[in-house]
Amino acid sequence: MPTLTPAFTTTDALKRARWRNSAWIRLLRHRMAVIGFVFCLAALLMAVFADALATHHPERTRIRDAFQAPSPAHVLGADHLGRDIWSRVVYGSRISIGIGVATVVLTGVIGAAFGLISGYFRQLDDPLMRVMDALMAFPGVMLAVAITAALGPSAVNVVIALTAVYVPRTARITRASVLVVREMDYVQAARALGAGHTRMILRHILPNSLGPLVVQLTFVFAYAVLSEAALSFLGMGPPPPTPTWGNIISDGRDYLREAPWICLYPGLAISVTVLGLNLLGDGLRDVLDPRMKVTQG
Amino acid sequence: MGRYLAGRLISTLIVLIIVSFISFCIMQMVPGDPALVMAGAAAPVDEVRRIREQFGLDQPFHIQLLRWYAGMLQGDLGQSITLGRSVVTAIVERLPSTVALACFAFLLTLVFGLIAGVAAALKQDSWIDHAIMTLAVIGVSVPSFWIGLIMIIGFAVMVDWLPAGGYITIAESPSGWFKSLVLPSIALALLQMGLLARITRASMIEVLRQDFVRTAQAKGLPRWVVVLKHAFMNVMIPVITVIGIVFSLLLSGSVVIETVFSIPGLGRLMATSIVTRDYPVIQGALLITAAMFVLINLLVDVLYAYFDPRIHYD
Numbered sequence: 374m375p376t377l378t379p380a381f382t383t384t385d386a387l388k389r390a391r392w393r394n395s396a397w398i399r400l401l402r403h404r405m406a407v408i409g410f411v412f413c414l415a416a417l418l419m420a421v422f423a424d425a426l427a428t429h430h431p432e433r434t435r436i437r438d439a440f441q442a443p444s445p446a447h448v449l450g451a452d453h454l455g456r457d458i459w460s461r462v463v464y465g466s467r468i469s470i471g472i473g474v475a476t477v478v479l480t481g482v483i484g485a486a487f488g489l490i491s492g493y494f495r496q497l498d499d500p501l502m503r504v505m506d507a508l509m510a511f512p513g514v515m516l517a518v519a520i521t522a523a524l525g526p527s528a529v530n531v532v533i534a535l536t537a538v539y540v541p542r543t544a545r546i547t548r549a550s551v552l553v554v555r556e557m558d559y560v561q562a563a564r565a566l567g568a569g570h571t572r573m574i575l576r577h578i579l580p581n582s583l584g585p586l587v588v589q590l591t592f593v594f595a596y597a598v599l600s601e602a603a604l605s606f607l608g609m610g611p612p613p614p615t616p617t618w619g620n621i622i623s624d625g626r627d628y629l630r631e632a633p634w635i636c637l638y639p640g641l642a643i644s645v646t647v648l649g650l651n652l653l654g655d656g657l658r659d660v661l662d663p664r665m666k667v668t669q670g
Numbered sequence: 671m672g673r674y675l676a677g678r679l680i681s682t683l684i685v686l687i688i689v690s691f692i693s694f695c696i697m698q699m700v701p702g703d704p705a706l707v708m709a710g711a712a713a714p715v716d717e718v719r720r721i722r723e724q725f726g727l728d729q730p731f732h733i734q735l736l737r738w739y740a741g742m743l744q745g746d747l748g749q750s751i752t753l754g755r756s757v758v759t760a761i762v763e764r765l766p767s768t769v770a771l772a773c774f775a776f777l778l779t780l781v782f783g784l785i786a787g788v789a790a791a792l793k794q795d796s797w798i799d800h801a802i803m804t805l806a807v808i809g810v811s812v813p814s815f816w817i818g819l820i821m822i823i824g825f826a827v828m829v830d831w832l833p834a835g836g837y838i839t840i841a842e843s844p845s846g847w848f849k850s851l852v853l854p855s856i857a858l859a860l861l862q863m864g865l866l867a868r869i870t871r872a873s874m875i876e877v878l879r880q881d882f883v884r885t886a887q888a889k890g891l892p893r894w895v896v897v898l899k900h901a902f903m904n905v906m907i908p909v910i911t912v913i914g915i916v917f918s919l920l921l922s923g924s925v926v927i928e929t930v931f932s933i934p935g936l937g938r939l940m941a942t943s944i945v946t947r948d949y950p951v952i953q954g955a956l957l958i959t960a961a962m963f964v965l966i967n968l969l970v971d972v973l974y975a976y977f978d979p980r981i982h983y984d
Contacts, residue, residue, distance in 0.1 A: 507688035514922035640816035
């Protein structure tokens with residue numbers, strides 16, 4: 374007697390095939406996405422283990438070390454007040470990544486809510502989308518600058534401003550996929566079975582609209598890191614001496630001739646983080662949203 | 671077409687009204703007394719009262735809102751607090767340098783973005799494609815103001831080829847004007863170039879798969895005719911739709927780029943107004959850029975409907 378029934382082997386093979394084709398595995402095979410993920414992970418670990426990685430206190434000034442070029446004492450050099458650039462960049466990652474994460478979470482929740490409401494309750498669609506259109510009419514950084522100018526420069530206000538900038542775009546994308554999903558047979562079936570609005574939205578529509586939303590939020594993270602740097606550079610971020618990547622570049626701006634390293638390294642940190650997020654976002658899009666293929670698999 | 675246009679005009683008008691309301695709300699969002707914030711903590715009581723009365727901040731919300739809309743309809747966006755002139759004058763004075771910078775950057779974006787995108791698509795999966803796409807994703811990842819600073823180090827500090835900043839009007843010296851715009855426009859264009867190259871590549875690959883391209887090739891047309899005449903014209907359709915986005919990104923970027931290169935434009939006006947807490951100027955600059963964006967998008971949509979006969983708007 375064989376120990377395995379044929380039926381069991383089939384389901385097992387099917388499971389394995391499904392696993393092989395699952396989004397996770399396809400993402401792991403996407404070389405660029407993996408590289409992007411590694412960059413993001415590096416930035417994240419830097420933020421988490423900042424205390425262990427930093428060699429100096431990020432805000433401790435030491436005039437004797439001012440403008441010191443990269444050396445064993447200051448691996449990435451020191452700024453005009455003798456503060457260690459490496460330590461400032463490491464601690465700066467906490468603020469930059471933190472603002473990015475907070476913006477992504479807020480934008481995700483509010484944007485998805487607006488998108489779901491707009492796509493599901495059709496009578497609310499027009500007024501909601503007009504407001505989103507109006508918000509999208511402002512050049513992103515300009516709107517963020519105006520909002521932080523009104524509220525005052527701080528990390529929380531930067532998050533509020535960036536959320537206001539990215540919610541409309543996220544809502545639009547969620548709405549677009551909700552409009553497709555709500556016409557699917559299984560959604561109609563659920564409605565026919567008498568499912569209520571909450572159950573319809575949370576159980577059937579939201580999970581099936583998640584793909585484009587996840588892709589969009591990865592790019593929102595990238596934009597948020599870039600915009601936060603720009604806002605800090607303009608003096609609208611967390612006020613100095615708090616180290617943020619934008620603040621450090623802003624400090625180094627007046628000393629391009631004497632100490633180019635002040636500007637150089639925080640900019641590299643921003644670039645690598647954002648590049649990682651963009652590569653990851655491209656990979657996720659290829660895997661989750663095949664219609665919008667930009668890079669090769 | 672007529673009905674489509676009318677509908678489009680009405681929704682544009684609605685969006686403009688909301689845009690103006692959001693701009694108005696900026697002053698309302700200031701915590702505490704905006705008059706006190708604008709005058710500065712050390713200002714005498716009379717000065718604070720003067721500002722409060724001048725901007726009607728002592729009036730109830732709906733009166734302030736009515737005043738704002740009434741002023742707007744007459745082309746009056748209020749007085750700047752620090753510049754000693756009206757907001758509209760301050761903006762109009764600074765518009766030429768921003769327009770020049772944006773045009774330069776736009777031209778760079780269009781030429782290099784399109785060429786790179788088409789080249790990558792034609793050589794799909796070759797090393798050329800990979801190189802261009804790697805550069806493009808780097809272009810959309812690097813902060814523009816940082817690239818600006820790096821270019822200053824490279825081209826103005828290490829070798830003295832180009833000015834590190836400042837703006838020379840075309841009337842003063844055409845060559846000086848050109849030189850003063852080279853570095854800022856490259857720094858400003860990089861992001862949009864990368865974006866456009868990626869979009870162009872994707873839509874070109876899409877178009878090259880279409881039947882009419884295969885037909886054109888099958889009837890023996892030379893490759894360049896197929897690419898330039900049949901494929902490229904169709905690629906332009908999705909590309910036109912992102913022109914509005916490119917324009918918006920250019921204005922966003924101008925805030926930091928004009929600050930880095932000390933160009934007296936709209937972006938720098940905004941950046942300095944933040945520092946001086948000149949809220950009327952911030953509101954005005956915000957409103958005018960958004961209005962320009964909305965109108966450009968309207969124009970793009972109309973052109974789009976006009977040039978693409980396959981699209982019917984009902």
